[in-house]
Amino acid sequence: ETGVTQTPRHLVMGMTNKKSLKCEQHLGHNAMYWYKQSAKKPLELMFVYNFKEQTENNSVPSRFSPECPNSSHLFLHLHTLQPEDSALYLCASSQDIGAGGTEAFFGQGTRLTVV
């Protein structure tokens, strides 16, 4: 185990539902990230948090709402999603976001299906 845990592993939700994805790391890292992995597309960086502060939002629709209550936990709140939002959502963490940072450790992801 790399120390980054995501729950749930699988999620099926309707377009009118509200759900949340959870990510937890106990590696002592200060930076956490949300990525979207869709078939036949590059891994897309969605949000970056450094010391609990959001530093990047890569033009992600507002139906995705991140929350980082502390350096160890990261949430992605979902509401009124579209079928094209179905994908694997990966959380990652790293020591920091800057040039001195080492590798990003990924969680196993949440497979999201929007019906």
Added chain:
Amino acid sequence: GENVEQHPSTLSVQEGDSAVIKCTYSDSASNYFPWYKQELGKRPQLIIDIRSNVGEKKDQRIAVTLNKTAKHFSLHITETQPEDSAVYFCAASVSGGYQKVTFGIGTKLQVIP
């Protein structure tokens, strides 16, 4: 913004042969280039990375080369083994870390025993 192109999208090699995956990037300010391996149903894991002040880096059977002038970098796997079968992603970062990182589309490598 940064654009990372990766090819081939699929690659089949015989066990023992070498495999080469190539990536190009567009932003000359990119200075950090990690490579990740993702086995089926598993999380991506870093296998090697290189920074822009280095032209080549090796780790056992894996090597990465970087040509800053041409803005391309490559992953070389020698003496391939069936357990090397996975999807490999290259990435380029202008921040030196993961704040502004762009990934390639991935290469599915199949090593045939």
